[in-house]
Amino acid sequence: MSVPKGRRAVLAGMLALAGAGLGGARPTPETARDLWPGAAEVVRGERSLVVGHRVPPAELRDLAARADRACRTIAEVWGPVRAVVVVPATDEEAALLAGAGRTGGLAALATVDRVVVVPTGYARLSGTGRDVVITHELTHLATGATRGGRVPMWLSEGFADYVGYRDAGIPTRTVAAELAAEVRAGRLPTELPGLADFAPGSPRLAQAYEEAWLACRYVAERFGEKGLVRLYGSDVDSTLGLSRAEFTAAWRDHLRRELG
Ligand SMILES: [Zn+2]
Known part of the structure; x- marks a missing residue:
């Protein structure tokens, strides 16, 4: 399997x-x-x-x-x-x-x-x-997952995958195989995945999870696991000191490094 x-x-x-x-x-x-x-x-x-x-x-x-x-x-x-x-x-x-x-x-x-x-x-x-x-x-x-929608889906799912894969010992490119194929083909997502990207039948459902997972991995690597935990229920601005645009850019760089 x-x-x-x-x-x-x-x-x-x-x-x-x-x-x-x-x-x-x-x-x-x-x-x-x-x-x-x-x-x-x-x-x-x-x-x-x-x-x-x-x-x-x-x-x-x-x-x-x-x-x-x-x-x-x-x-x-x-x-x-x-x-x-x-x-x-x-x-x-x-x-x-x-x-x-x-x-x-x-x-x-x-x-x-x-x-x-x-x-x-x-x-x-x-x-x-x-x-x-x-x-x-x-x-x-x-x-508490999205806590009734107060936590963005990318953070809720990315965090659950972050913990889920944390000790699994599986290479990043294997876990994020679908996204890696896109990045290698020169296609990098421009925005963090939103609610619709996680909807049943969404054409890039697997990639949405992989994008979310790597966003959380990035936060943990740069700000520590405690930083990632602090982010849960807070926001990028006040927790990480990054604007949304700066965070998105840093995440995209991270995708390029990890999967390119
Ligand atoms: Zn989940």
Whole structure:
């Protein structure tokens, strides 16, 4: 299973976040157990809780180990996260639990307080791909994703990918393969990706994620991880001391250096 496929699964995860019911009852680890009365299998990791429906316990233990690793990475960068991972029996059940219309091609979805695994998409991922997806989605849980649109999409998705790929050991050009092909062909994006670029069916969806990821990588390299964390929920001007135009220019230089 190739990494770029893993990326496509990751990037689709955010679509469900937008559609997931914000507000309403917040399931706790205790209520997660009640999702499937009498049929739920619960595995506790060191830092995570995994609830499965007709899923072999070994699979749940594997997920708990991945979620624990993800939590350690997220704690290093951001802070603690209450990791609840739900593994339904079918993709339809996953869509229902995530409040998403459909799950085609996704591996996992984040709602406000849990990660819902999509069995078919998740099964297709490599081990590394699974780690990236789980870390990405749990990062959304930790940060609150776009916080109802107050954090720009490029920062929300770029940050989740920054944490997701931070310890994955995958070369930049591999993670950002689609964007690298464009840059090598002399096509450099002029603006940071906006909301529409992340919309389902957007022709450059993969590139939008890669642009966002590299924007966050650039901030972390120049201003440190703490600078990147400070930027989350703030703005480029006051946090980094750069105008939007200066930031965009620096990001484009970074793309040229990393992918050209
Ligand atoms: Zn995401």
